[in-house]
Amino acid sequence: xxxxxxxxxxxxxxxxxxxxxxxxxxxxxxxxxxxxxxxxxxxxxxxxxxxxxxxxxxxxxxxxxxxxxxxxxxxxxxxxxxxxxxxxxxxxxxxxxxxxxxxxxxxxxxxxxxxxxxxxxxxxxxxxxxxxxxx
Numbered sequence: 219x220x221x222x223x224x225x226x227x228x229x230x231x232x233x234x235x236x237x238x239x240x241x242x243x244x245x246x247x248x249x250x251x252x253x254x255x256x257x258x259x260x261x262x263x264x265x266x267x268x269x270x271x272x273x274x275x276x277x278x279x280x281x282x283x284x285x286x287x288x289x290x291x292x293x294x295x296x297x298x299x300x301x302x303x304x305x306x307x308x309x310x311x312x313x314x315x316x317x318x319x320x321x322x323x324x325x326x327x328x329x330x331x332x333x334x335x336x337x338x339x340x341x342x343x344x345x346x347x348x349x350x351x352x353x
Contacts, residue, residue, distance in 0.1 A: 220274050223342040224248055226334040227289055227349045230280040240303045244334035247301025252336055279349035286330045292345045298337045305329040
């Protein structure tokens with residue numbers, strides 16, 4: 219049904235609250251990059267209006283730190299723009315602080331806890347090789 223795939227890969231050793239937090243942040247990056255991924259508002263039988271949601275499913279995977287490093291590297295090699303969350307962002311409290319701490323790391327030393335992407339299905343599958351379905 220879709221030519222593209224949205225995948226989020228979370229590090230397998232983070233706390234459940236962290237996984238949920240990172241998933242929310244990374245998803246917002248995908249929506250910012252691809253606004254057309256959001257459909258129409260929802261309406262219930264009483265006529266109440268609710269926020270529009272993604273028109274496309276999101277696959278949530280998990281991986282260890284080394285696999286995440288490989289996924290990050292492969293995304294850069296294939297020039298797929300991703301959403302990325304590094305461990306140090308857990309200690310900040312706002313966007314400017316997140317960007318400041320993020321800028322301190324390169325792909326080689328970033329402690330990635332989550333990465334999200336939307337691209338052609340085969341490309342996403344190749345990039346996320348080694349990740350497993352999130353439990």
